[in-house]
Each structure stands twice: as C-alpha cells, then as structure tokens.
Amino acid sequence: MNNKIIKILKIIKNRKILIINCLIIFWLVSYLFLPLNITEDNASFEVIDGSNLNEITEQLVEVKVLKDSFRFKLLTFIFAKTESLKRGHYKLESNATALDLLDMLVYGKESLYSISFPEGLTFKQIIKKIKANKNIKKTLKSYDEEAILKAISSNKKYVEGLFFPDSYYFYKDTSDIEILKNAHNVLKRKLELAWNNRSKNLPYKNMYEALIMASIIEKEVGVLEEAPVIAGVFVNRLNINMPLQSDPTVIYGIRHKFKGNLKKKHLKKYTPFNTYVIKALPPSPISLPSFNSIEAALNPATTSALYFVAKGNRRHHFSATLKEHNKAVRKYQK
Known part of the structure; x- marks a missing residue:
C-alpha cells in the first residue's frame, strides 16, 4: 500500500472520528437543554439521605423523569459531580432540563x-x-x-x-x-415597629392592648382607608369610658352559639369579650390583625365621631352624636 493510500485512509479515519465526536457533542448538548418528561405525577420526588448516583438515577428512570440512566450519569461525570448530589424534597418545573435537574441536586435546591x-x-x-x-x-x-x-x-x-x-x-x-x-x-x-412609631396620648397600657384593638379594627373594617377612622372612634370611646360596642367582639365571645344573626339577647349577655357590657378592651385579640390594622390602632385618625354604621357597600357612615347616628341607622339599616 503506497503512502498516498495510507494518507487517504488516515484522513477518512480522522473524519470519522471528528464526525463521531461531533455527533456525541450534539447528542450531549441537546440532552442538556431539551425538556425532560415532567408530568404532574412525577414532578415531585425525594432523595433520601445516603442515596448514591446509581440509586438516584434509577429512581428517576422508574418514575419516567429520565428515559435512561446512562446519559445523566455521564453528565454528572463530565461536571465532576458524581459525589455531590444532596438529599431533600424536590419539585421540577414542567420545562426542566437535565442541566436544571443536576443543578437542583448539586446545590440542594429543595422545593x-x-x-x-x-x-x-x-x-x-x-x-x-x-x-x-x-x-x-x-x-x-x-x-x-x-x-x-x-x-x-x-x-x-x-x-x-x-x-x-x-x-x-x-x-x-x-x-x-x-x-x-x-x-x-x-x-x-x-x-414593635408600629409601637415605636405610634402617636402620642393613646389609651393603651402596652403593645398587647394595641394588638387587641387592632384585631377589633380588622373585623370591623371593610375598606382599608377607613381603618384609622374606626380606630379614632374606638379611641374616643375609651378616652371617655364609653363601651366600644363592637359586634365582632360579641360574636367572638359567644363563638359556636352564633348562628349568623346577632340578636339583642346576645348584646346583653355577659362574656369577657362583650364590649356592649364591658367598658374596656376585651382580654385578648379576637383575630389576626393585618399590619394596616395595627398601624391604624397606633396612629388613629383625629375625629369627633363616636359612632359608625355600615352603609352596605363595605363602607361606614360616621357620626359625632347619637342623634346623627340614629338617623344614619334608619337610612342605611332599613
């Protein structure tokens, strides 16, 4: 065989190797970025403590996240991460790729x-x-x-x-x-943040009393911007030793006995939470107050109002006198 033929054969061999290498690179790159087979049933999985690469890949093949274990094992080998996979509870996005999966397992990005x-x-x-x-x-x-x-x-x-x-x-x-x-x-x-930025001359002995007030405001408010005004009404009442007369406190006090219709007998029945009977705050909050309600309790609006009544549109009508209030009740509570 002359040198020319040998040279041609070497070129052909090198080209074959190049083509094979290109195909391998294309195959691997496409595997890196093509979405895995993620469904609602297999998106969540757990890697238990002590699991090795073989066990993890077989688990993912079994639930059909991976079509085979070889390519993912090769991927972890190329990135030198075969011993770096972490335990945890994971959840894959619907468009997750093999690279996303590897990143999640290596850095312990639990769901x-x-x-x-x-x-x-x-x-x-x-x-x-x-x-x-x-x-x-x-x-x-x-x-x-x-x-x-x-x-x-x-x-x-x-x-x-x-x-x-x-x-x-x-x-x-x-x-x-x-x-x-x-x-x-x-x-x-x-x-504590709201307490440190509170208005002066409030009728609360401590932060807990402010929290109690905020919880009542939370149950009374229909629209956020009314919270400081409702707080102002309640503060005015506390300052003159007048009962708060808040329906939500009565309802909280009778709890399971309340069937959706607050009656006069409920308003007259003593419980530690009935602010128609007691001239003070109830002994505890009645709900989880929002920060808006907490801020309102600690920064109430300056108002002459002592009364308010629901208008039917989640808002309230505020009155300074009982006469005005009764008129508003007749108008809005027909």
Missing part, C-alpha cells in the same frame, strides 16, 4: 411549600389549616392554648392573635411548631 394565614383568621382556623397541610410535620399531641403558648415561648394568657397573617414558605416536613414560631416572631417584629 418550597407554603401556607397562608389571611387577615381576620382565628387561632382555631389557623390550626385547621396546619392540620390540613400534608407537607407540615405534625409534632404537637395537643393544639390547646397552653401547649401552643409554651411552644412559642409566650407569657400571654391567650394564644389568639399572636401570629402575623401572611404566606409562609417552608421545606417539606417542617414542623407545626416551627411554622407557628415563625408567624409569632413576625408578629412581634411588626408590632
């Missing part, structure tokens, strides 16, 4: 879950939401007030209103206690 506590909720409603959330680890044997107060390290007598209404994000199997502690700590920070 976050959430629970929301809307403004105006009661403690019982919060606990109901926690119990219904399958991603929260239930560690408390009892959800009674004493157990919760001890768990969140609170010296208060009542647990009502001690949590800030918000959406809280957490990793799977975060405990119920951690969720409650977090919500309680946020409430303490928010309340």
Whole structure:
C-alpha cells in the first residue's frame, strides 16, 4: 500500500472520528437543554439521605423523569459531580432540563411549600389549616392554648392573635411548631415597629392592648382607608369610658352559639369579650390583625365621631352624636 493510500485512509479515519465526536457533542448538548418528561405525577420526588448516583438515577428512570440512566450519569461525570448530589424534597418545573435537574441536586435546591394565614383568621382556623397541610410535620399531641403558648415561648394568657397573617414558605416536613414560631416572631417584629412609631396620648397600657384593638379594627373594617377612622372612634370611646360596642367582639365571645344573626339577647349577655357590657378592651385579640390594622390602632385618625354604621357597600357612615347616628341607622339599616 503506497503512502498516498495510507494518507487517504488516515484522513477518512480522522473524519470519522471528528464526525463521531461531533455527533456525541450534539447528542450531549441537546440532552442538556431539551425538556425532560415532567408530568404532574412525577414532578415531585425525594432523595433520601445516603442515596448514591446509581440509586438516584434509577429512581428517576422508574418514575419516567429520565428515559435512561446512562446519559445523566455521564453528565454528572463530565461536571465532576458524581459525589455531590444532596438529599431533600424536590419539585421540577414542567420545562426542566437535565442541566436544571443536576443543578437542583448539586446545590440542594429543595422545593418550597407554603401556607397562608389571611387577615381576620382565628387561632382555631389557623390550626385547621396546619392540620390540613400534608407537607407540615405534625409534632404537637395537643393544639390547646397552653401547649401552643409554651411552644412559642409566650407569657400571654391567650394564644389568639399572636401570629402575623401572611404566606409562609417552608421545606417539606417542617414542623407545626416551627411554622407557628415563625408567624409569632413576625408578629412581634411588626408590632414593635408600629409601637415605636405610634402617636402620642393613646389609651393603651402596652403593645398587647394595641394588638387587641387592632384585631377589633380588622373585623370591623371593610375598606382599608377607613381603618384609622374606626380606630379614632374606638379611641374616643375609651378616652371617655364609653363601651366600644363592637359586634365582632360579641360574636367572638359567644363563638359556636352564633348562628349568623346577632340578636339583642346576645348584646346583653355577659362574656369577657362583650364590649356592649364591658367598658374596656376585651382580654385578648379576637383575630389576626393585618399590619394596616395595627398601624391604624397606633396612629388613629383625629375625629369627633363616636359612632359608625355600615352603609352596605363595605363602607361606614360616621357620626359625632347619637342623634346623627340614629338617623344614619334608619337610612342605611332599613
């Protein structure tokens, strides 16, 4: 075989190698950026502590996230990450690629879950939401007030209103206690912030009384901008030793006995929360107040009003005298 033929064969061989290499690179690059087979059923998965690369890839093949284990193993080898995959609960987006999956496993980007506590909720409603959330680890044997107060390290007598209404994000199997502690700590920070920026000459002995007032405002307010005015009415009443006469406090006091229609007998019945009977704030909050309501309680509007009545459009009519108030009641409460 002459040198010319040998040279041609070498060129052909080199071209074959080049073509093969190009195909391998194309195959690998396309694998990196093409979406995986993510469905609603296989988007969430758990990598348990101690799992190795083989076990993880086989698990992902079994649930059809990966079509085969070889390419993903090759990918981890190329990036030198075969020993860097972390345990955790993960959730893949519908358009996730193999590169996204590797990044998630290497950096432990666990999926976050959430629970929301809307403004105006009661403690019982919060606990109901926690119990219904399958991603929260239930560690408390009892959800009674004493157990919760001890768990969140609170010296208060009542647990009502001690949590800030918000959406809280957490990793799977975060405990119920951690969720409650977090919500309680946020409430303490928010309340302290508002307290440090409060108006002068308020009738509250401490932050807790301001929180109680905020919870009442929360249940009375229909539109946010009215909160300071409603706060102003209640502050005016406290300053002249006049009962707050807030229907939501009465309803809270009778709880399960309330069937949706507040009657005169309810207004006359004594409970520690009935502000038609007592000339003071109730002993605890009646709901989770928003920051808007907390700020309103601590920065009430200056007003001569002592009364307000619902107008039917989520707003209220405010009056300075009983005569004006009765006239407004006849107009709006037909």
